[in-house]
Amino acid sequence: MSWDPSRRVFIREAGLAAVGIGLAPSSLMVRSARAAGAGERVLVKVFLRGGADGLNLCAPYADSEYYNLRGAIALPRPGSAGGVINLDGYFGMHPEFSPLLPFFDDGRLAFVHAVGNPQVTRSHFDAQDFMESGTPGDKGTATGWLDRAIARIPGSQVTQAVSFSSQLPRSFLGPEPVLVAQTLAAFDLRARNWRAEAETLLRVMYEADRTAVGATGRETFEAVNALLSAPASPPANGAVYPNASVGSSLRQAAQLIKAGLGTRAIFVNVSGGFDTHSNQLQNNSNDYRPLGQALAAFATDLGGLLDTVALLVTTEFGRTAAVNGAAGTDHGTGYCMMVLGGRVRGGRVLGRWPGLSRSLLYQERDLAATVDWRDVFQELARAQLGIAESLFPGYTPGPGVGVTT
């Protein structure tokens, strides 16, 4: 790794002083972080791993080619049983997204269609790598695009960037500290009757380790102490999260935002059955139901704070336009994003629709990509994190698709 791991963590003076006397860093420090963080804008990236099919997420039901290509896995027109939910007379969203309709109708949810990148790869792992490093075609980039974004904004507490995932996502790879957690519940040392002693001595050990392992240990204690002082907040406004990992992640993301710990970027990893090589209708329903419920609960829970948030749902690529031999679809190109937030220019399907007739498909098989995802990422980073300069080495993003105000 070419970045210096010791830069990844910084221990503030207060934290170091606390080690010496065997105390947790003072809650004063956390309060000041909270004051600094209150009302600041937040960017949330929800990554659907596996290549989520855009044509059934937001279906061009008015394009007759859609029904020719999709056959048995085409979603029926609006108004039919199991039909899509009409958005604009041309596109309809997947029926499992019905909890999101109020947010589309009041202009806080947008779709961006036919997104992709000229550097097409149909490998999941290369496509995810390129999208998260932000450098399509170049596997040598040492940092992720969200790490570079966080590096450009003030503050360096571990709660500034949070990932709900089992591993550090490539998007956050780099020198900035990141709190990676599957769950923030019971985020504390289990050492009954000797917790203070255990923390003090472990901090001494991890302080002496100047490798990435030591850095991780120091981040761990910083996170433990920040979260211990965060007020618990049950879902508000009657929000009900689904019992699924995306529900638990977004519930905790909302808690962090409400706690005001200075969180500016949140990554939510979703690994479901998006790689729908077979039995796509059932797989999509299984995944989109909790996703729609979780997004709606998140927006409801945040209430007015949703004005500070822009949440992006993305994936690594779309899927073949035509159904394959197993009522599924294979790896493709253009896909569909969703953007949810109080200041999103929603209630519309953005982007430039390339059409589905055979000659317009990419390599005569995939929905073509007409919007570069880097443009949308940069537009959101500009609106939410105030970053004007390019986050994508070797590329100058355009103005974006107008999804932010």
Next chain:
Amino acid sequence: MPAPDPLGPRVALHLLSRAGYGPRPGEIARVLDHGLTKWIEEQLDPQPDSELSSRLSRFTTLDYTTARILALTNADPRATGVVLDELASAKVIRAVHGRNQLQELLTDFWFNHFNVFVNDGFDRYAITAYERDAIRPHVLGRFRDLLGAASLHPAMLYYLDNYLNTLPRRVGGRVVGGINENQGRELLELHTVGVDAGYAQGDVVEASRVLTGHGIDNLTTSGGYLFRSGSHDTGAKQVFGLSLPSGGGAEEVEKLFDHLAIHPATARFLSKKLAQRFVSDDPPEALVARVADVFLRSGGDLAQVVRGLFGSADFWAEAFVTRKPKTPFEYVVSALRAAGAEVANPAAIRRALADMGQPLYACNPPTGYSNRGADWLNPSSQLARMNFALDLASGAMTGVTANARSLVRDAGGNPDDPRSAAETINRQVFGGTLRAETLSAAARVASTGSVPVAARVGGLLLASPDMQVR
């Protein structure tokens, strides 16, 4: 073996932590007495382990065929839980208690290379047979055999949808079936030549055509492999330098495996992955080239390849000693071994692995879990590791017996004296390699308290940064 001279506890610890899951108490001294080279040769030629067999004898479903597991499940769906419980429990017990450490580690490595996902429908019933029949027998054999066994096992054919990959047919004006590219792509990208080998989308399609017809007999009764010649595409094919004339059948896939298994790109791809496992997250280019050369010269003999790795100067190089962060599984097993733990019921261990981000057999994407230690470093996983260590050493882990007091006492230390306890554990399981700061911090625990001194010292040392690397 060019092991460094002089041989000492540090070198023995390195070997035990790289070619196995780390030392049990006192094992460093025993291996030094026994001879490192001899230990390696024994690991490369695993013999029956009767003690392990008796520990596993209560897990009766480990020997069952997929058909038998399906029959049990059809009679009572609750049977599946027992089957999967036994599979995961056996994996932990083999790693913690087994003598053939290298074989266990390689079984884990190659299963992960040919990953399948336990929660994927039919694979719940086939995964026991998959690991036992397709992976384990071949990990010190030829890669070609491993490739063939894993690729055509029903668990893989299901996981990568190849059982649905068929020649499209026209039935009364409707097209039925068709190519499914999933396994054809991963065969090239993940299982053999690797994504950077230079193949094109056309090669993926052609490989998928070769794979048409290779499927599963019946998903709810036999669960066996079946080739359906009527579903096979008999046209001529060109896959990444291999030409197959028209009229071929089931044998085509064997020719493709022959072609890919000893391809130079495969040798490179696999050698880099093995060097990452055994030497460094970022292995030296020269090492990868040398191992790839052994791979090609031996026709993909995996025992020769591993022997070549252990025989390389880089394997023993100071620059790579205690530098590689452990995966959650490596950490948990090494901590259990270091604590001299007896594992009766691994349920708590399996929960902890899930908390650390590495639930057993449950990696959803076909990449398998990351082979790079650095990818596993994050605060949530780190906290779970510390808590695992503290629970383990204080005897608070259900189903696991570990006694830090007797570990220290049996080795001649004083379990009530913090410094004596810390120094004894350092000698017994760290080969005396602990950082001075780690050792002195552990020796600073209060000599009184409701949790015994040896349990606190042991917990801190197992939770220490020194324990996170190998």
